[in-house]
Amino acid sequence: MVKNKHVGIVGAGASGCICAYYLLQSGCEVTIFEKGMPLGTLIPTGGGRCNLAHAEYDFRELAKNYPRGEKFLYSVFSKFSTEDTITLFENLGVKTYTQEDGRIFPTSNSSKDVREKILSSIANAEIVREKVISAAHVNDGYKIKTNKAEYYFRYLVIATGGGTVLEGIKHNIIPFKPSLTGLRTNIKTLSGVVLKNVYSKDIKATGDILFTHFGISGPLVYKISSVNARKDFPYQLQFNLYDGEFDFQGKLNNNPHKMLKNILSEIFPQRFAEYTSGDLSETEGCRITGRQRDNISDKIHNFYLDISGTNKGEETVTSGGYDLKEINPKTLESKNNPKLYIIGEALDIDGFCGGFNLQNAWSTAYQASEAINNA
Ligand SMILES: Cc1cc2nc3c(=O)[nH]c(=O)nc-3n(C[C@H](O)[C@H](O)[C@H](O)COP(=O)(O)OP(=O)(O)OC[C@H]3O[C@@H](n4cnc5c(N)ncnc54)[C@H](O)[C@@H]3O)c2cc1C
Numbered sequence: 320m321v322k323n324k325h326v327g328i329v330g331a332g333a334s335g336c337i338c339a340y341y342l343l344q345s346g347c348e349v350t351i352f353e354k355g356m357p358l359g360t361l362i363p364t365g366g367g368r369c370n371l372a373h374a375e376y377d378f379r380e381l382a383k384n385y386p387r388g389e390k391f392l393y394s395v396f397s398k399f400s401t402e403d404t405i406t407l408f409e410n411l412g413v414k415t416y417t418q419e420d421g422r423i424f425p426t427s428n429s430s431k432d433v434r435e436k437i438l439s440s441i442a443n444a445e446i447v448r449e450k451v452i453s454a455a456h457v458n459d460g461y462k463i464k465t466n467k468a469e470y471y472f473r474y475l476v477i478a479t480g481g482g483t484v485l486e487g488i489k490h491n492i493i494p495f496k497p498s499l500t501g502l503r504t505n506i507k508t509l510s511g512v513v514l515k516n517v518y519s520k521d522i523k524a525t526g527d528i529l530f531t532h533f534g535i536s537g538p539l540v541y542k543i544s545s546v547n548a549r550k551d552f553p554y555q556l557q558f559n560l561y562d563g564e565f566d567f568q569g570k571l572n573n574n575p576h577k578m579l580k581n582i583l584s585e586i587f588p589q590r591f592a593e594y595t596s597g598d599l600s601e602t603e604g605c606r607i608t609g610r611q612r613d614n615i616s617d618k619i620h621n622f623y624l625d626i627s628g629t630n631k632g633e634e635t636v637t638s639g640g641y642d643l644k645e646i647n648p649k650t651l652e653s654k655n656n657p658k659l660y661i662i663g664e665a666l667d668i669d670g671f672c673g674g675f676n677l678q679n680a681w682s683t684a685y686q687a688s689e690a691i692n693n694a
Contacts, residue, residue, distance in 0.1 A: 323348065326691060327463060327472035329451045329485065331357035334663025334680035335478030336437050337407070339444045341688035349441070350472070352465060354450035358434045360480060364677065365422070369430035371415065372404040372423040372681075373674035384675045386498075386545050387638055388668030392679070394648040399685040404678060407685075411436045422673050451479075453486035456656055474658050474691050478684070481637025481664040489655050491642035493667040497634030498548040501536035502556075503627045512591050513537075518559040522546045525562070533630050541672055544629060548638040548669070558622045560595075561586055567616055575605035579615075595619065636676050640667045650690035651683055658694065660687040 324347045328335045331353035339349045351357070364370060375381040378396035382389045405415055405423070413436050414426045425433050449465035454475060461475040477485065482495050509530035518525045519539060526539025543556065563586075570582050580600040583592035593600050595618055599611060607615075641661045645654045651666075653659045662683035670676050 324474060324691065324694075325350070325472055326474040326476060327352070327461065327470060328476040328478055329454070329463070330478035330480060330663075330665070331446060332360045332478060332480050332663065332680070333358070333677055334480075334665075334684040335476065336441055336684075337681050338476055338478060338662060338684035338688050339441045340411075340437070341685055342691060343441060343443050345688070345692045347691065349444040350470070351441075351444055351446045352449055352451045352463070353446055354448075357446055358438055361430050361434045361437075364430050365424060365674075367430055368424050368428045369433045369677075370422045370424055370672075370674040371408065371433065371677050372401050373678065374401065374417045374421040374423055376401050381675075381678070384673065385668060385670040385679070386548065388643065388666065388670075388679070391643045391646075391648045391666075391668065392682070395651075395679075395682045395686050398689070399682040401678065403685070404681050407681060408433075408436075411440050420673070451485060454659075455487045456489075456659075459658075461659060474694070475660070476687055476691075477641070477659065477661045477665050478663050479665045481640065481669075483665070488653075488659070490645055490653055490661075493639040493642050495637050495639040496548045497629045497631075498545045498638040498669050499541045499635035499672055500544045500633045501531060501630035502534050502540055502544055503630060504534040504624050505627070506530065506534070506594075506624070507532060509590060509594060512588050514560060514587065514591060516562065518562055519543055520557040520559065528558070531630075534626075535624065536630070536633070538672060541635070544634075545638075545669065545671055552626060552628045554626050556624045556626055558624070560619050560622045567612055571604040571607055571612065573604075576603050578603060579607060583615075595622075635672065636664060636669045638667075638669045640665050643667050649686075651687040652690060660690065662687050 326342050326347050326349050328351045331351045342349050378400045381396055382392040415423050416426050417423050449467050452464050454461050454463045460473040463470050484492055510532045512530045514528045517528050522543055527537050528535050529537040574582050578601045579596040580593045651660045651662055663680040668679050
């Protein structure tokens, strides 16, 4: 057992706290700096239920759920992946269950409960409620400056989450972009409309789209925002709104006096049926020409949306962060800064919805703690 290593951790979020847990277990002394509420970031996860992992037990398959970081995570997940997460939480007194869609939750369905269990497991760590401003490499260790004082540690872990950079660390930063978020479009009149089983031709995936007062949202949109997180705005998205059998001409023939919007409402919500039939909305079925039918049909199967940006503040994760090229994936140690480890969302790693981002936090936390123990 390693004794008397004193490790400083910046950030008492998911990754910082679990790194502290493993370090304490192996006899290290741990000081965590937190500018806000310790593990406060866990409370809203999974809508308050804490979707802490995903039931993908093959680590290579698991890594495919990260648009940024897939290759880097091979090495991390080969050491600590879904099964280890379940064991970790069992050891913390948190039993878990798997939902039909593969998402793993605590049986309590309470992120507050998970937070309490983690915090009580690190009761022996010192938590300093100060904001770290900078870190500088001095005398074989790191001097960190907070808003109140200065501290020195031989080993330092950066676990600051997305969108934060400490001054003084020589490390390339990939610019931050919002991910897993709603997207802004020019259509504002469909707020509240939900389209089911829509196929995104851009990311080749099916899901629902929710129109909001600023644009579109929902799981499919979140995934698109993630895949496209580094794409410049504006860009265009293409959808097939109806993948099933729909004998459009047959419907027109059988409903000669029905208005087009009412014919289309068989497959779409009424407001969307009106929107998509446009000027022909109140035209009877028998009056729709072959050309008009084909135009409408084309609009349904090749529906375009102009995307002008993301909905600010809705993002679940941040793409970008400490450049992976300058980090050893086996240890999470910065190549330019010996004994400095970077974990969790602070890394240029982000995953899809479904428990993948917390999995990154747990796995990188474990890997860094192991590396510090072995250093
Ligand atoms: C609403 C919402 C729901 C989510 N739901 C899920 C989910 O169900 N499943 C999932 O896998 N992921 C989910 N995520 C993403 C997940 O919460 C994050 O990816 C994860 O918390 C990242 O862990 P982390 O330790 O890297 O960073 P964080 O948990 O963000 O922790 C970083 C900590 O560092 C502190 N800090 C930052 N800078 C400083 C500084 N300079 N000095 C001192 N302290 C500092 C912050 O205050 C924070 O406490 C969700 C995110 C959000 C916003």
